[in-house]
Amino acid sequence: METLQKLLATLDVKIKEGPFKVVHPMFGAINTMLFTPGHGTTTGPHIRDSIDMKRFMGIVIFALVPSILVGSYNVGAQAGVEGLFAAFMFGFLKLLPIIVVTYAVGLGWEMIFGHINGHDIHEGFLVTGILLPLTLPPTIPLWQVAVAVSFGTVIGKEVFGGTGMNLLNPALTARAFLFFTYPGDISGDNVWVAVDGFSGATPLAAAAASTGPAVEALNNAGFTLNSMFFGSVAGSIGETSTIAILIGAAILLITGVGSWRIMLATILGAYGMALIVQFFGADAAGGMRTLPAHYHLVMGGFMFGMVFMATDPVSAAGTNAGKWIYGILIGVMVILIRAFNPAYPEGMMLAILFGNVFAPLIDHFVVQANIKRRLNYGK
């Protein structure tokens, strides 16, 4: 261990001062990942919490593992591969290249910006690099992934100053970029099954296109509440299994990494709005408005977005009161988009980006309320 530490220390100086100093941010990240930075406190507090950003972001990745496992299996199962392990390996080998491209391209950008700004690669990208692939269909062309990651990292994050300064969730920014530039490869019926020539609609698409009651259409297409809960349906790689996402949610909530306020508020907002839509849509001939409210919670990207994207502390509202408003706003928006915008049966991505944009404004009002309380104290 000591020899390794010494080697790292020598390399650190050599790289920083040598011709390859552009890779130093990457080296620094690996260096501090292998061994703690080893910085001591100089002033009080003389002791510090054992938590750091690496642990914080590491927990998020850990919480994503169930979705990665079940999602990979489901990609295989959807493609008709038999056997648990075979299906998993089939799916995982579809997912892995997407993750590799995401990391390679994203970390490349992070390294360049780290070099310009003089800091190591920050841990935020580790999460982005897993989140984005899980929101994509298994058939996504890898060059598109590369372009999307570039857009998400540079425009979504680095131009604002890097992790912690970004307005929008970088992974969702990247996904939205793909959604609007290459819609044919990320929506429709032909992208979800990783076998050429096979098509399969997502439950959301089936419900939206229904001409009679939506539940009937879902059942006819083979979608039940159960199958949508456990995740044996078509969809983006990580979004299909509600149960896997809920395990991740439990990890985030127990460790305090994810905000329970945002999750609860999003559910309340979505469920409440879905009830309203269902109430007024009772006489509709078909489509999303005939869908019972609780179906919305297990369909499409709702759960995945709520647990892993809406709770991104950087792009979410930062005040506790603001988190309630922010969550409810996202929940309401996702149902409105799903029910009233036939072009986008999936509303979660846009709803969260919408929430991201409004988060600073929400916080502003919460801060103003705090200021007002302070002024009125004693009056």
Place this chain on the structure above:
Amino acid sequence: MGVFKLKKGYDIPLQGKAERRVEKAPKTTAVAVQPIDFRGLRPAMKVEAGDKINRGSILFVDKQNPEILFRSPAAGTVREVVRGERRAIQRVIIDVAGDSAEKFDSYTLDQVNAFSSSQAKEVLLNSGLWPIIRQRPFSRIADMDATPKAIFISAVDSAPLQAESDMLLDGQEKNFQLGIQLLSKLTEGKIHLSVSTKTKTFFSNLSGVELHEFSGPHPAGNVGIQIHHIDRIQAGEKVWYLSPRHVSKLGGFLSTGEYSGTKTYALTGSELDKRYYVTGSEGALVSDLLSETLQNNTQRVISGNVLTGARSSTLGFVGFYDDMITVVPELEGRRFFGWLSLGLNANSFWPMFLSKLTPKKKLAPTTDMNGEERAFVSTGEYEKVLPMDVLPVHLCKAILVEDIELMEQLGIYEVAAEDLALCSYICPSKIEFGDTIEKGVEIMEKEG
């Protein structure tokens, strides 16, 4: 009696509390009075190296307010006036010899009762004890010409391993009452005394104060938190505060007519073998108080508590407002895959380590930062350790962009660095909240 049950906050489970027994310090070789202990003070020296002085002799005065005196806690010879950057005076070191003392008038309770407010002020200024009273906003020595809205005293011990008030005050009931009597002449408002269930018996026969009972995790014992809950500071208002130990010190001065240099400290921290209370000198040399030898390169000596204390060493002197010494292990080096550790012995507020399953287990953390500075990422957790209606992240951001109006609106007058120390402690991005608040306070002082 107002009862305040605070829920927010956090008690770091630390090893190293002092046993409840008092011993005499092994020796008293040197003491120091340190202008750096007093925020914003610019001293004008009255002695120089080699001068023979008595206990109670004037060492220096406040340049802006020469009536504010700083007296020597011991008799002997001035060894050195230590200067730092730009020749700012850091400390005056005295080699202790003998115990000849300056004589002052002594007073009974009735005599103090009959004081006018200007008389009270005059006696207090002359005693050299004026600096025991500090002022919020800004935590500096009380403004001589101000009439405070109220005076606050906290006898709630919530800081990590904090010296227990009843140990420091033992047998001082009469002096405490006398001190309160004098303080009551300095304000037209109330004297608010906060106690805990542990400390309240000591104060049961006290008159002239408004008692409040506080319970809850740290920082419930911080006077700033208590002011926020009892009677908040509004723009333009000033309140004074002091420690209970200083109240009894003041009483002792009035009843004996001597500047007493003795002070009791708690010796705490996981690195000390013998932990107890020790009676030594005010401004004592750290090694004089200890009966064991420490290694300055592997052990961190702190004057005060681990959250807000000043970094010191065995060759350092205990700060004027500190009544404890904490010794913790220095950082040991880099740990292999530290961020992935199970964390059986990891000190953490966050439920991300196995140590959270054994909340009663006392830990002995080192001075490791446990990470590197990052941008603000986490939200909502800082509020959990700050029992005030203040938004810590927004306040700090206002300070960082130097938006004075917003700083005022978000409560810069109500907070001191010590109140946000736990925010720095729990921060995954390793942001220094205390330093930021300090910077904000400096900006506000400059703006007037």
